[in-house]
Each structure stands twice: as C-alpha cells, then as structure tokens.
Amino acid sequence: MRAEVPIVFRTTLPELEGYLKPKTLEEALEILDELNDQAKIYAGGTDLLIDIRLRGVRNKVIVDIKDIKELKGIREEGDRIVIGATTTIAEIRSSQLISSKLPLLRMTTERFADQFIRARATIGGNICNASPAADTSLSLLVYGAEVELASRRGKRIIPLSSFFTGVKRTAIAPGELVVSIKVPVPRGRQKVKYLRYDRSAEDLMIVGIAGAVFEEPGSSNKIINLSYGAVAPIPLLFSNLQDALERGGEEEILRIVKEKVSPISDVRASREYRMHLIEAGTRLLLKELLRGGA
Numbered sequence: 286m287r288a289e290v291p292i293v294f295r296t297t298l299p300e301l302e303g304y305l306k307p308k309t310l311e312e313a314l315e316i317l318d319e320l321n322d323q324a325k326i327y328a329g330g331t332d333l334l335i336d337i338r339l340r341g342v343r344n345k346v347i348v349d350i351k352d353i354k355e356l357k358g359i360r361e362e363g364d365r366i367v368i369g370a371t372t373t374i375a376e377i378r379s380s381q382l383i384s385s386k387l388p389l390l391r392m393t394t395e396r397f398a399d400q401f402i403r404a405r406a407t408i409g410g411n412i413c414n415a416s417p418a419a420d421t422s423l424s425l426l427v428y429g430a431e432v433e434l435a436s437r438r439g440k441r442i443i444p445l446s447s448f449f450t451g452v453k454r455t456a457i458a459p460g461e462l463v464v465s466i467k468v469p470v471p472r473g474r475q476k477v478k479y480l481r482y483d484r485s486a487e488d489l490m491i492v493g494i495a496g497a498v499f500e501e502p503g504s505s506n507k508i509i510n511l512s513y514g515a516v517a518p519i520p521l522l523f524s525n526l527q528d529a530l531e532r533g534g535e536e537e538i539l540r541i542v543k544e545k546v547s548p549i550s551d552v553r554a555s556r557e558y559r560m561h562l563i564e565a566g567t568r569l570l571l572k573e574l575l576r577g578g579a
C-alpha cells in the first residue's frame with residue numbers, strides 16, 4: 286500500500302520550497318521517491334543549515350527524518366552493533382554498549398564540538414555530510430563498519446570504505462537514505478587509540494588518526510587498521526597493516542600512508558604542517574598501540 290505523501294509546508298527560510306516531517310520510514314521513502322532531486326534530508330541540521338545559509342543549497346524541500354522510529358537507537362544484533370542513522374553523538378557518547386564494545390567510536394565523540402551540537406548532530410549526518418574531517422567516520426572505518434541504505438526499490442548494505450566518493454559526495458543513490466550503520470564487534474581483545482590534532486574541541490580537526498590492533502581469539506594473529514581524517518578528499522582507511530609492519534616496521538607503514546595522503550593548506554593549517562602531523566602522529570600512535578607487543 287502506498288503511504289500518503291503529506292502536503293508540503295512552506296518554511297520561514299526563503300531559500301527553501303517547503304518542509305516535511307514523515308513519521309515512518311515507508312512514508313519518507315515515498316516522499317524521497319516523488320521529490321527526487323528536490324528533496325533534502327534533514328537530521329540534526331548542524332551541517333545542512335550552514336549549507337543552506339552559506340553554500341547555496343536552494344529550492345529544496347526539507348525532509349526532516351528525526352521522528353522516524355526505525356532510524357533511532359543503538360542495539361546489538363548477533364555479532365554487530367546497529368546504530369540508527371538519527372542516533373545523536375551525545376547518545377553514542379553516553380552509551381554503555383558503545384563504550385564497552387566499540388571504545389574507539391566513543392573516543393571519536395569525545396572532542397566532537399560542544400554539548401549543544403552533540404545533542405543535535407547525528408551519526409548518519411556525520412557520515413552523509415562526507416567531510417574528510419568527520420570524527421566518527423575514522424573509528425567506523427577502523428571497525429570495518431557497513432552502511433544500510435533504503436529506498437522504495439529496497440535495501441542494500443555497502444562497506445563504509447566504499448561509501449565516500451569525494452568531498453561532500455557519497456554512494457547514496459537518488460531516493461535513498463541511510464537507515465543504520467552496522468559495526469562488527471571485534472571478537473577478541475582490541476587496543477585502540479585516537480589522536481585528534483585541533484585548535485580547540487569546537488573546531489574541526491587539523492588531522493585525525495584512529496588506530497586499532499585487533500587480536501584474533503585463540504590465535505596469535507593480529508590485525509592492524511589505521512584511518513586518517515583531513516588528509517585527503519575522503520577519510521582514508523589502511524587495513525591489515527600487520528604484514529607491512531613485519532616487512533619493514535613503522536617506516537614501511539609510513540611509506541604506504543604517505544603514498545596515499547594529499548593534504549591541503551587551509552585556514553586551519555598548512556599542507557606542510559599536516560604532513561608533519563601525519564608522520565609524528567603515526568609514529569606515536571603505533572608506539573602506543575604496539576607497546577607490550579603487537
């Protein structure tokens with residue numbers, strides 16, 4: 286049965302054509318299907334309102350997804366933790382489940398803006414905005430998270446590592462929205478570390494580096510994953526670095542990382558300073574992660 290698409294209400298923002306607040310996922314997908322390119326999804330609005338005011342987002346109908354139950358909450362499903370797209374950064378930060386099972390994700394919420402932004406900003410918005418400096422993207426990449434997308438055509442799941450396609454560009458197809466982020470819970474012990482170089486917690490990172498050593502239960506195998514923010518057009522993941530470490534130690538890891546990064550100079554830092562942070566940060570992070578043996 287087709288959901289009923291509500292009437293579009295006008296907004297007080299002259300840049301916009303209207304505002305809709307669907308109550309169910311089905312209703313939202315119906316709206317996105319009908320409006321197509323004209324729809325603009327609104328979660329916490331902390332990025333979108335700036336895009337509307339300063340970056341020329343015009344003539345859109347805002348589709349506010351905050352009331353949709355299917356997009357909320359954090360739950361354990363088998364060997365994964367499923368985080369609804371509209372779960373706020375504050376909710377993730379105070380979740381016992383996240384702190385105990387995905388401590389690196391918790392770490393990437395610690396220096397995230399201030400309490401007012403954290404209470405509105407959502408994890409879905411953080412990845413969908415596709416900023417190379419988005420904090421939670423880095424921990425989610427290290428954990429091998431997947432993104433669950435839905436449209437009227439059905440659902441699909443893609444790895445977060447193939448979700449980002451450029452600055453503010455993602456693999457989301459027309460008519461789709463992100464329903465949840467599915468994060469595999471490491472089966473063995475995990476040693477994690479997050480380095481965020483910034484001017485203040487209220488500011489975006491200059492460079493961010495997240496890392497983990499995952500132990501395989503019942504074996505001496507260890508997996509080393511690192512991810513980098515604000516060093517390229519998209520957040521970068523380097524996974525399974527244990528072979529590189531064995532081959533050539535931290536110099537080999539640095540060689541692999543430096544080959545891929547392409548930092549820019551901007552108001553926050555110069556390209557040269559970012560390169561310095563990448564090198565110094567990688568050495569520090571590896572030292573801490575590998576302390577007591579990898």
Ligand SMILES: Cc1cc2nc3c(=O)[nH]c(=O)nc-3n(C[C@H](O)[C@H](O)[C@H](O)COP(=O)(O)OP(=O)(O)OC[C@H]3O[C@@H](n4cnc5c(N)ncnc54)[C@H](O)[C@@H]3O)c2cc1C
Nearest residue numbers: 326328329330331332333398406407410411413419420463
């Ligand atoms: C003062 C300030 C400080 C900030 N500090 C930080 C910081 O420290 N670290 C950091 O990472 N970010 C920071 N940000 C950026 C921002 O708060 C985050 O990116 C936030 O997580 C965005 O979530 P939101 O719910 O507000 O997204 P919105 O603004 O609602 O949406 C962002 C984009 O994602 C799309 N979108 C949202 N949800 C979905 C969905 N479910 N499916 C498909 N598309 C969707 C929207 O259409 C829009 O294009 C800051 C912003 C401000 C204003």
